[in-house]
Amino acid sequence: MTSTAPDTSAGISPRPETQRRILAVLITSQILSGAGLAAGITVGALLAQDMLGATDLAGLPSALFTAGSALAAVAVGRISQAKGRRPGLAVGYLTGAIGSAGVLAAAVADNPVLLFIALFVYGAGTATNLQARYAGADLAAPAHRARSVSTVLVATTLGGVVGPNLAAPTGDLAESLNIPALAGPFLLAGVAYALAALVLAIWLRPDPLLLARSLHARQLAAAESAGDTGPAPVQTETLSPTLMLGALTMILTQLVMTAVMTMTPVHMHDHGHGTAASGLVIAIHVGAMYLPSPLTGWLVDRYSRTAVAAAAGLTLLTAGIAAAAAPGDSVALLALALALLGIGWNFGLVSGTAMITDAVPLATRAKTQGLVDVSIAIAGATGGLASGLVVSTTSYPILAISGGILSLAVLPAIAATANARPAR
CATH class of the missing domain: 1.20.1250.20 (MFS general substrate transporter like domains)
Incomplete structure (x- = not known):
């Protein structure tokens, strides 16, 4: 890496335990959100097909997840930019939980329009799950940055594997609550996304992005006080x-x-x-x-x-x-x-x-x-x-x-x- 690359030295935690703690919190939230993420993939199309009585629009849930994910990616990014990773990711997962609740309400009411709106909102969980990888890199040293990203990514696997295997049990639970069985996985998704938001809101402290900015500012101040007249660290x-x-x-x-x-x-x-x-x-x-x-x-x-x-x-x-x-x-x-x-x-x-x-x-x-x-x-x-x-x-x-x-x-x-x- 050249000496003019921005932020390659910024965002390095002076205490390695800080980065380890943040990764542990992110891993926990990713395991939970992985289970929520799997619900739409597992039964979204089947639920739409069942409610519509036809296969013509059964592929629409996937398109709605994607559209909702695209919009949420912008929102989560902007909130994180202004307030930090913790509120950005927490709001994203909470929005996914609200979408899951909307899917359950649509299934009970047998309302396809409400279902499609709710699936669009549910897509926020997908975007947030993917954006969490960036939080793992904020405080990582450049030589370990990709490994931090990959640690957060691999945590999604556990929830993503467990989630689909709970489709039958959650379907039985849904029926006991007078909710259509196919909507059962969205019960799991709602709880999983809400818990992921709670974990991040309570324990993602210090906020990795805000701390990275603080450390970077200190490095700039130290360089200036030392009389460093070299090129500015940020040369986008x-x-x-x-x-x-x-x-x-x-x-x-x-x-x-x-x-x-x-x-x-x-x-x-x-x-x-x-x-x-x-x-x-x-x-x-x-x-x-x-x-x-x-x-x-x-x-x-x-x-x-x-x-x-x-x-x-x-x-x-x-x-x-x-x-x-x-x-x-x-x-x-x-x-x-x-x-x-x-x-x-x-x-x-x-x-x-x-x-x-x-x-x-x-x-x-x-x-x-x-x-x-x-x-x-x-x-x-x-x-x-x-x-x-x-x-x-x-x-x-x-x-x-x-x-x-x-x-x-x-x-x-x-x-x-x-x-x-x-x-x-």
Whole structure:
């Protein structure tokens, strides 16, 4: 790293236990929110289909989650910018809990319009779950920044795995309360999101972003009192290429991953596989998205952000080739392809997050991170919507290969960024 990079020395806790405590609080909230996040994925489409009596709009819940997530990413980013991570994340999760309650009310009233509004609000939990990774990096030393991000990410896995497995018990509980069984997982989501908000509101102290700003201000004051007349630590114009590369890496990986993942269950159904088989493949894929995070974080810190970003593009290409070449009746090969797809996404998210955090000065960090996550959400929605069109007009193998080739766009972007870096 060059000596002019902003914030690479800022935001380092003088007490390592402070960062460890913050990570412990974030991990707890992520485990809880992961369970809430899984509800919409598990039964959102089924609940809409049941209430509407048709499948035409069954895909709308996914689009509403994404739209709500995009709007919430801006709101959470702006609140965090003005007040700190603690209120930003807590408000985001609380909004997700309110959306979950709205889904329950819509199910009881059998009101599809209320259901769709509530699902849009529920999407705030998704955005907040993703933005929590930035809080893990605020106080991390540059050499450990990606590992801190990955620690927060991997915590989502436990809740995300436990949540879907509680669909049946929560359905039984819902019926005992005279609520439709399919709405049961949203009972869990509401409680999980509310508890995550409570954990953050009470225990995320000191606020990592506010403390990082305070430490940075002290460093500037110390440098000024020592008569340091060197360049100002914040030189955002020299970091624009890094910022753009980090955003592009995450947008591309989200677009490709969502497109291929969305159509894989449909592809399997067309080849005679049941929901158990497709559920297994998707479960392996989700595990591969989050479980490698600690290793990915170490790789990013040990080698470089751009090396792992390049690996993301190559891994997604391999996943696309594997998915296209896998026979339709081979669950094992499709599972392998989707596992590679998840790993490629993980590479892109962790490396891209580290680049964004490196590049953005503390004064505007949270706001910029929120805007980047809006772009990621839009990319996911675009991938999901476009994937159906591509498969209907061509085929699933064409979609998979096209996605893999598109992911290689990160390579020339890395080369262009390297050439655009200012001289030392």
